[in-house]
Amino acid sequence: MLYNWILWFHVISFISWFAVLFYLPRLYVYHAEHSDNKGFIEVVKIQEMKLYKYIGVPSMWATIISGAVLIYLGDWMKAPWLHAKLLFLAFLIAYFYSLGVLRIKLLNDNCTKSGKFFRMYNEVPTILMLLIVAMVVFKPFS
Template sequence: MSDHPQGTERQTDQRVGRRAHRKALAAIVLFVGFIACVTVFEPSDLYLWMKAFHIVAVISWMAGLLYLPRLFIYHTDAAPGSAQSETFKVMEQRLLTVIMAPAMMITWVLGLYLAWTVYGFQGGWLHAKLALVAILTGVHMHYSAAARRFRDDGPRRTARYWRMVNEVPALLMIAIVILVVVKPF
């Protein structure tokens, strides 16, 4: 017997989680398949297609990088093992595995493709951008490790820490966008 009204499911239920993972996987396969089709058929504007897909992946990745520390801020207030803490664990893991990790991988693959085919890995601005994206990847890894600690009810950082860390991806994003648009060196 369920504690919630008939016909509704808790979003933290495993069945709902499996369905969400299947839908996300289908979306990722469709996205990658679309990229593959565009690559195989090599339209004259292939660069623009790859650039568009790269931007979509970057936006998805950045959304997760900006949202996940907000979840951590609220999670620090939840008692380990509480229903609220368990809900945050589900939210954090789904965000990481369903959105952030695939978006990061697609961002890197398409970004490297563009860096090679368009710029031949030349340009100081490009090297600086790649370095900042590598740092952003390190931030992603730091968040992944923190999510594992939360999942295991391990030691937690303070909400204040997560508020400060929450600014890092935004600052990196600003610098990256300036490098890409302005190409200052």
């Protein structure tokens, strides 16, 4: 029963983290495309900070910690599909932290990335999500 509760929490955390991963780059699009509107940009900067720090970081850590507990309780470390999932997770964590670096650059008004870049960059978590979920559902390499 404990495993199911932790799995429930893991899925909720995962969904919360992905809400940030999908929406934050969209805010960056608005930020990049409306840099001449200072009042708008100041509001967007606050939204970016709150989304990243208050939702993104805690939900990422909740996802990682609950996932680690699930691996431990389920004795999954020998499963080959899990190693692929963890590799994609590492890419996802790196992507998340890259969003933090970009946020700081936008905050300091020295980001040279365009709205088009951020639209394309916003596709990265979708691809990683598809791969991560496929590993869990189909359990390839087993």
